[in-house]
Amino acid sequence: MTDTITAIATAHGVSSISIIRVSGKDSLAVAEQISKKNGIKPRYAHLTSLYNQHNELIDQAIMIYFAAPYSFTGEDVVEFQCHGGMIVAQEILDTILASGVRLAEPGEFSKRAFLNGKIDLTEAEAISRLIEAKSVDAAKILAKQMKGELKDFVEESREALLRSLAYSEVMIDYAEEDIPDDIMTSILSQLDGLTEKIEQVVEASHRRRGLIEGFKVAIIGKPNVGKSSLLNALLSYERAIVSDIAGTTRDTIEEQVRIGSHIIRLVDTAGIRESDDTIEKIGIERSMSSVEDADVLIALFDGSRPFDGEDAKILSIIEEVEDTHVIVAINKSDLEKKLDTALLERFDPLEVSAKKGFVKLTDALKKLFDSIGEGEELMLISTRQIEAVERAKNAIMEAKEPLARGELEFFSYHLQEAVKAISSISKPYENEEILDKMFGEFCLGK
Ligand SMILES: Nc1nc2c(c(=O)[nH]1)N(C=O)[C@@H](CNc1ccc(C(=O)N[C@@H](CCC(=O)O)C(=O)O)cc1)CN2
Ligand SMILES: Nc1nc2c(ncn2[C@@H]2O[C@H](COP(=O)(O)OP(=O)(O)OP(=O)(O)O)[C@@H](O)[C@H]2O)c(=O)[nH]1
Numbered sequence: 477m478t479d480t481i482t483a484i485a486t487a488h489g490v491s492s493i494s495i496i497r498v499s500g501k502d503s504l505a506v507a508e509q510i511s512k513k514n515g516i517k518p519r520y521a522h523l524t525s526l527y528n529q530h531n532e533l534i535d536q537a538i539m540i541y542f543a544a545p546y547s548f549t550g551e552d553v554v555e556f557q558c559h560g561g562m563i564v565a566q567e568i569l570d571t572i573l574a575s576g577v578r579l580a581e582p583g584e585f586s587k588r589a590f591l592n593g594k595i596d597l598t599e600a601e602a603i604s605r606l607i608e609a610k611s612v613d614a615a616k617i618l619a620k621q622m623k624g625e626l627k628d629f630v631e632e633s634r635e636a637l638l639r640s641l642a643y644s645e646v647m648i649d650y651a652e653e654d655i656p657d658d659i660m661t662s663i664l665s666q667l668d669g670l671t672e673k674i675e676q677v678v679e680a681s682h683r684r685r686g687l688i689e690g691f692k693v694a695i696i697g698k699p700n701v702g703k704s705s706l707l708n709a710l711l712s713y714e715r716a717i718v719s720d721i722a723g724t725t726r727d728t729i730e731e732q733v734r735i736g737s738h739i740i741r742l743v744d745t746a747g748i749r750e751s752d753d754t755i756e757k758i759g760i761e762r763s764m765s766s767v768e769d770a771d772v773l774i775a776l777f778d779g780s781r782p783f784d785g786e787d788a789k790i791l792s793i794i795e796e797v798e799d800t801h802v803i804v805a806i807n808k809s810d811l812e813k814k815l816d817t818a819l820l821e822r823f824d825p826l827e828v829s830a831k832k833g834f835v836k837l838t839d840a841l842k843k844l845f846d847s848i849g850e851g852e853e854l855m856l857i858s859t860r861q862i863e864a865v866e867r868a869k870n871a872i873m874e875a876k877e878p879l880a881r882g883e884l885e886f887f888s889y890h891l892q893e894a895v896k897a898i899s900s901i902s903k904p905y906e907n908e909e910i911l912d913k914m915f916g917e918f919c920l921g922k
């Protein structure tokens with residue numbers, strides 16, 4: 477039915493071992509051809525020589541054959557674990573391609589695993605995100621999802637919806653009677669319970685989004701407070717130009733840096749002030765959009781200069797942000813203090829020096845990330861998933877109005893929309909299941 481695909485599964489570059497995967501009905505034939513072996517046993521690590529299409533020896537490698545359906549994709553799969561580097565894996569791949577197998581598209585192995593029912597969409601998404609995980613906490617969350625945590629949530633939510641739907645479908649058939657109070661109460665409490673759970677999951681997912689995507693941390697402040705010096709210090713190299721001229725940084729600079737067990741995106745911004753300079757103005761606009769995008773703002777003040785109108789502007793920015801964590805740091809603690817910090821006290825300012833030491837700041841960041849990473853809450857890891865549960869929640873809200881009026885057909889319609897939305901998170905909607913539920917939970921012959 478489908479063609480056979482292949483790809484190098486490991487990173488391209490120097491490594492000790494590389495893996496080439498083949499999936500599809502011709503996999504075994506490919507394995508026999510390139511290893512010149514017959515009777516290849518499934519799920520057995522064969523140490524074997526591999527040959528190219530001109531019969532030349534390429535490598536000595538480990539070859540594993542997974543016979544369908546017991547493989548990652550559910551199809552016949554062969555893996556070659558060969559010596560690493562840039563050449564050997566590519567030559568094995570070229571040999572496989574020469575035998576008529578096609579290069580896989582990105583994600584195609586996982587797509588086949590999904591189509592063959594080996595994994596659902598939530599597991600597939602978790603696999604693809606795990607590769608890009610930016611923290612140990614993220615890897616833990618994704619590992620749980622690979623084992624079906626979100627799939628189970630979808631399954632439970634769907635069951636709850638189908639149960640309510642089943643009540644309603646039965647009542648439609650007995651339209652002349654009023655909906656008994658106990659059934660009404662039971663439907664409402666199931667729907668309210670589910671809505672509440674969805675709201676919690678969405679809230680936790682927004683709050684903890686940085687764990688999956690990597691936190692974006694922007695350093696803001698008026699010119700010359702030492703933002704670029706701090707970026708350089710956190711990166712441990714002179715990435716940004718530093719000078720005592722106010723307005724040195726014109727454009728935002730973004731770099732990745734590891735803080736504790738998190739890899740964050742750190743952004744240095746142009747000093748915010750009133751300016752007539754066209755380019756500086758564009759830079760300041762970019763600083764302002766960094767304020768919007770950031771998960772964490774480090775608002776930097778210069779401890780060696782008195783508090784002024786430009787500092788007040790920064791203060792008003794951090795007072796206005798919502799859903800953004802703010803850390804206030806007072807830089808240049810190695811110099812004599814001239815800054816009146818009264819207005820900053822409620823942010824618990826940290827005294828740091830980009831030149832002499834800023835452990836307090838890295839500690840505060842670590843503490844912040846760790847606290848966001850804490851907890852075992854279920855999380856949605858993609859916009860697709862968040863949109864789907866929100867669609868489900870809206871459909872449930874809409875279903876409650878006709879229910880209150882006893883309009884069960886409309887109630888059922890909206891509830892079916894909710895089922896479709898929630899099911900789409902892990903797999904396409906299957907209609908027969910409603911019927912199974914109905915017959916399963918009710919004795920219709922009464
Ligand atoms: N060498 C190698 N390592 C790998 C993978 C791989 O494909 N190859 N994986 C790829 O992502 C991950 C492991 N995931 C896998 C998931 C299922 C099966 C598999 O063969 N499943 C069969 C048999 C199940 C069993 O024996 O319990 C099945 O589901 O029927 C293999 C790998 C990480 N490590
Ligand atoms: N003594 C002392 N000087 C510092 C410290 N941090 C930065 N400076 C100095 O302050 C001046 C401005 O530093 P920058 O890092 O360029 O400041 P900035 O906030 O990026 O400035 P703009 O890019 O113009 O907005 C430079 O002369 C730095 O050497 C510090 O902790 N102590």
Ligand SMILES: [Mg+2]
Nearest residue numbers: 703704724725
């Ligand atoms: Mg700068």
